[in-house]
Amino acid sequence: MNxxxxxxxxxxxEVLLVVALIGILAGIVILAINPSKQVADTNNAQRRVxxxxxxxxxxxxxxxxNGTLPSGIDxxxxxxxxxxxxxxxxxxxxxxxxxxxxxxxxxxxPTGGSTNGVGYEIAxxxxxxxxxxxxxxxxxxxxxxxx
Numbered sequence: 637m638n639x640x641x642x643x644x645x646x647x648x649x650e651v652l653l654v655v656a657l658i659g660i661l662a663g664i665v666i667l668a669i670n671p672s673k674q675v676a677d678t679n680n681a682q683r684r685v686x687x688x689x690x691x692x693x694x695x696x697x698x699x700x701x702n703g704t705l706p707s708g709i710d711x712x713x714x715x716x717x718x719x720x721x722x723x724x725x726x727x728x729x730x731x732x733x734x735x736x737x738x739x740x741x742x743x744x745x746p747t748g749g750s751t752n753g754v755g756y757e758i759a760x761x762x763x764x765x766x767x768x769x770x771x772x773x774x775x776x777x778x779x780x781x782x783x
Contacts (some may be wrong), residue, residue, distance in 0.1 A: 676774035679746040683770040686743035687781045691768045693738035706731045715753035
């Protein structure tokens with residue numbers, strides 16, 4: 637009596653090799669995608685939009701008020717106060733949000749800013765130009781807009 641038993645399937649070693657190979661490939665893909673860099677780049681893109689939004693609102697306010705800037709903006713870069721926040725030591729731009737003509741609320745840095753601040757700074761230059769910057773920019777980026 638000749639019984640041929642052929643077993644079909646994978647050995648434990650073959651399964652372990654495939655699992656290890658999938659793990660190595662997954663690690664390579666994760667490193668190539670670099671999620672922390674992607675998140676930082678997304679945050680920086682939002683910061684660029686926010687500083688432009690603030691600068692445009694201040695500029696429009698100045699145009700509508702015969703060149704007068706909102707009070708509190710001077711030559712020292714100072715953090716902007718949150719809408720409805722306590723503005724001690726911060727620049728209060730509530731004039732921009734009071735009637736929602738220029739802004740509904742002051743944009744806040746994607747990482748949150750400080751307790752009462754939005755994470756963006758504003759100042760004027762010696763030529764009376766307005767500078768809005770995002771000091772918390774990630775990946776060594778410099779985000780600053782002047783007009």
